Amino acid sequence: AIVAIHSTALGNALGGTRRWYYESEADAVYDVLRLSKGMTYKAAISGLPMGGAKSVIMMPHREFGRTEAEARAMGRFVDTFNGAYIAAEDVGVDTQFIDWMAHETNHVMGGETVSRGGDPSPWTALGVFHGMRACLLQAGLGEDFVGKTVALQGVGHVGQNLCKLLHGAGAKLIVADINKTNLDTAVDEFGATVAHVDDILKADCDILAPCALGGVIDGNMVEHLRCPIVCGAANNILDDPEEDAVALKTAGIVYGTDFVVNAGGLIHLAGMHLGMTDDELVCKNDEIFTTTQQILELTEHSASSYAAAVEIAEQRIANGQGLSVHAS
Numbered sequence: 001a002i003v004a005i006h007s008t009a010l011g012n013a014l015g016g017t018r019r020w021y022y023e024s025e026a027d028a029v030y031d032v033l034r035l036s037k038g039m040t041y042k043a044a045i046s047g048l049p050m051g052g053a054k055s056v057i058m059m060p061h062r063e064f065g066r067t068e069a070e071a072r073a074m075g076r077f078v079d080t081f082n083g084a085y086i087a088a089e090d091v092g093v094d095t096q097f098i099d100w101m102a103h104e105t106n107h108v109m110g111g112e113t114v115s116r117g118g119d120p121s122p123w124t125a126l127g128v129f130h131g132m133r134a135c136l137l138q139a140g141l142g143e144d145f146v147g148k149t150v151a152l153q154g155v156g157h158v159g160q161n162l163c164k165l166l167h168g169a170g171a172k173l174i175v176a177d178i179n180k181t182n183l184d185t186a187v188d189e190f191g192a193t194v195a196h197v198d199d200i201l202k203a204d205c206d207i208l209a210p211c212a213l214g215g216v217i218d219g220n221m222v223e224h225l226r227c228p229i230v231c232g233a234a235n236n237i238l239d240d241p242e243e244d245a246v247a248l249k250t251a252g253i254v255y256g257t258d259f260v261v262n263a264g265g266l267i268h269l270a271g272m273h274l275g276m277t278d279d280e281l282v283c284k285n286d287e288i289f290t291t292t293q294q295i296l297e298l299t300e301h302s303a304s305s306y307a308a309a310v311e312i313a314e315q316r317i318a319n320g321q322g323l324s325v326h327a328s
Contacts, residue, residue: 090328131231
């Protein structure tokens with residue numbers, strides 16, 4: 001396993017533990033470093049006094065089942081950081097795994113029994129929903145989801161919760177997932193239409209929502225998009241965020257920056273860790289709408305929405321370190 005602590009400038013670093021099969025250790029290092037940086041930005045843009053980190057467990061093969069022994073070993077590893085790193089859920093890790101980890105360390109969030117916080121997925125989905133509302137307004141499509149089509153790549157924990165919110169708001173759903181059970185749920189409960197995983201990114205829709213793994217949109221893919229908005233729950237949606245966000249802006253596509261719109265889960269767990277009340281947590285999640293609006297308005301004068309979001313996050317981090325910030 002690898003733990004990457006990107007920054008503790010604003011406080012102790014909170015970030016998920018990902019179980020994944022990597023082709024090489026170098027791939028795992030690349031992934032964990034990129035993810036940890038995103039967590040730093042996510043905490044900063046959300047106004048949380050927390051830093052950013054991430055950890056990955058390198059599975060020996062794709063179908064390697066999780067065990068209590070593995071989780072406890074990870075818990076002991078996390079405990080060696082003495083609270084500088086606080087672990088949580090990510091891909092391949094659930095509340096049970098977190099509770100097993102919590103037998104070995106207090107520095108973990110997101111369990112149901114031993115640890116606290118529960119599954120952050122509904123909160124992540126709610127934040128993305130707020131971000132989508134801001135994107136619709138920016139694209140001149142109103143704030144109403146009635147009659148709008150949203151294409152979701154990935155309908156796992158967060159995706160299902162997002163489907164529920166969108167369906168309730170009157171949106172039409174197109175979904176793709178490698179897991180048939182996830183697809184069946186989306187179809188049966190939310191009336192979704194199924195697309196092939198190879199076709200979902202090119203779906204004709206109002207909002208394209210990547211909600212699985214990252215790096216799915218690059219400069220070449222931008223040319224094939226048939227949507228006015230990209231806004232999803234995945235981390236690192238863009239393969240090269242600086243270049244690809246500019247390509248989206250040039251193409252006239254509104255981009256809800258991933259670390260802004262998908263911060264709901266972090267806000268929930270970090271907020272609980274910091275002692276925020278339920279009302280404060282809801283208000284903090286609601287702020288994702290106004291933060292996304294603010295960033296999209298700044299995009300006119302920035303290279304892209306990603307660049308605008310990074311600038312705000314880095315200013316907050318610098319201020320947290322007591323450094324002076326000069327706008328360039």
